[in-house]
Amino acid sequence: MIPTRENAWQLLNTYTKTESLKRHALAVEAVMRYSAAKRDHDPDRWGVIGLIHDLDWEMYPEQHCTKTEEILREADWPEDYIHAVLSHAWGMYTDVEPQHEMEKVLYTIDELTGLVSSTALVRPSKSILDMKVKSVKKKWNEKSFAAGVDRSVIEKGAAMLGVEIAAVIEDTIMGMRPVAAELGLEGNPASAATEN
Numbered sequence: 571m572i573p574t575r576e577n578a579w580q581l582l583n584t585y586t587k588t589e590s591l592k593r594h595a596l597a598v599e600a601v602m603r604y605s606a607a608k609r610d611h612d613p614d615r616w617g618v619i620g621l622i623h624d625l626d627w628e629m630y631p632e633q634h635c636t637k638t639e640e641i642l643r644e645a646d647w648p649e650d651y652i653h654a655v656l657s658h659a660w661g662m663y664t665d666v667e668p669q670h671e672m673e674k675v676l677y678t679i680d681e682l683t684g685l686v687s688s689t690a691l692v693r694p695s696k697s698i699l700d701m702k703v704k705s706v707k708k709k710w711n712e713k714s715f716a717a718g719v720d721r722s723v724i725e726k727g728a729a730m731l732g733v734e735i736a737a738v739i740e741d742t743i744m745g746m747r748p749v750a751a752e753l754g755l756e757g758n759p760a761s762a763a764t765e766n
Contacts, residue, residue: 571646575614578621581645586628593753595621597683597746598676604745605675616672619654623676635663662723668730678727681719682742685709688716690755697757698743698750706739 582595602620603613626637635656642652656666657673658680668674689709690698709715728738750756 571648573618573622573645573647573651575618575621577645578618581625581641582621585625585641588628591624591628593687594683595624596749596752597687598623598680600749601679601683601742601745602672602676604748605679605741606672608741609671609675611672615651616675619651619672620676622651623655623658623680625655635659668727671731674727674730678724678731678738679742679745680723681721682724682738683746685716685719685721685724686739686742686746687753687755688719690757693757695757695759696755697759698746698753698755699757700759701743703736703739703743706743707736710735 582592586592586595599617599621603617606613606616622638622642624634624638625641627634630637638655639652642655650670653666654670654673654676656664657668658676660667660677668677686698686701686706689706690696690701692709693701693705695701710721724738725735728735731738746753746755
């Protein structure tokens with residue numbers, strides 16, 4: 571079985587009720603789709619994996635990834651999809667190291683979407699649509715800002731991909747822009763006269 575976005579969305583809604591967690595899943599999906607297209611891979615496959623990556627987080631936080639693996643196996647998902655999902659929590663909840671380029675991207679941008687969202691919300695426009703990399707970089711160095719975002723994971727992921735942090739931030743912003751409305755990050759770009 572090749573899982574479709576509809577399969578993934580139904581599973582996500584079965585196990586995830588919180589709006590913020592659904593928005594996180596949509597943000598990661600969007601960045602994965604953008605990154606796949608940019609790197610000449612299948613956006614649907616990358617997107618589905620991004621959408622489903624935190625499937626068990628709300629209902630089974632103490633069994634994060636373990637429960638997802640169980641749920642996906644029962645649903646007859648392919649092994650490579652399961653491996654990719656498990657690899658996003660490497661060194662935190664699993665010992666499944668990211669191998670494929672897709673897995674490395676997922677590992678890198680998972681935490682970063684949170685920092686990008688938080689940065690957009692404190693800007694005058696409250697929008698990701700007019701946000702630049704420098705805004706996120708400024709907040710990167712404020713350790714008290716979005717303190718739950720593990721910047722060392724993002725750094726490790728960027729190193730695995732062989733790219734600069736700024737490039738990953740750029741891809742994350744660009745990937746999230748098409749779904750800004752669903753993420754609550756459309757804001758009002760026209761209201762901000764200058765870049766924050």
